[in-house]
Amino acid sequence: MSTIVQGHVQTPAVDIRRASERFHTQISWLDSWHSFSFSNHYDPANTHHGLLLVSNDDTVLAGTGFRTHPHQNMEIVTWVLDGELEHKDSEGHTGIIYPGLAQRMSAGTGIWHSEMNPEPASGRAFYSDVGGSRY
């Protein structure tokens, strides 16, 4: 269980993380680079920065995607760079997410959703979200 802590005096710091240093998950339909510990990649010294917990850079193969999975108590923002993602969730929301269209899902007490690439070409769903226990 995590809690948010406010009010600490911060020591100034600049911490560069190169692209190749990120965690990498490559499976048949997904090429995903994780800025922080995610899924079966875990480093206790690299779990978050401030209030940002997950930052995944995903390329999703055409006609595939993140099938229906649940979340709780998380603010999830998706930003697409190339291609499209089709969103469906258990609250009845649907939408097509494309470059320049911001998407936010508040999981709150619990939500199930899918984010699929409906296109004939692979799309780079920048910073998309992945179910946390899928692999």
Add this chain to the structure above:
Amino acid sequence: MWVVPDTKGIAPEYEQLDINAQLVKGGLVPIASGRGHDAAITIHQKHAVLWGGRLKPGETAQVSDAPKAHLFVARGALDLEGTGVMGRGDAVRLTAAGSRRLTADGTAGAEVLIWETEGTIKF
């Protein structure tokens, strides 16, 4: 991208918003905000804002002073004051690091995503 909410146990919500009209004007625009920015999707975290920009070649922008900032180069390349050149997929984690100028690559430009947050998470 996942940010922890400031309130647990809220009803699930969904929102989407096309902000291409703001992005084409240049500079950094709020994509998602818990601070009530106009023309941004809302998030349930009052200490977080996601800024984004599609910077033209050579365009400059100012990264605000923030307790914590996570700057990610999504496309192209840029030069961030005090850190040097960053390419696609590179990120920098700033902590109370002051306001810094960034300059998009003179040929490729840059698409950048910057999370500004305050506070931290204890597990």
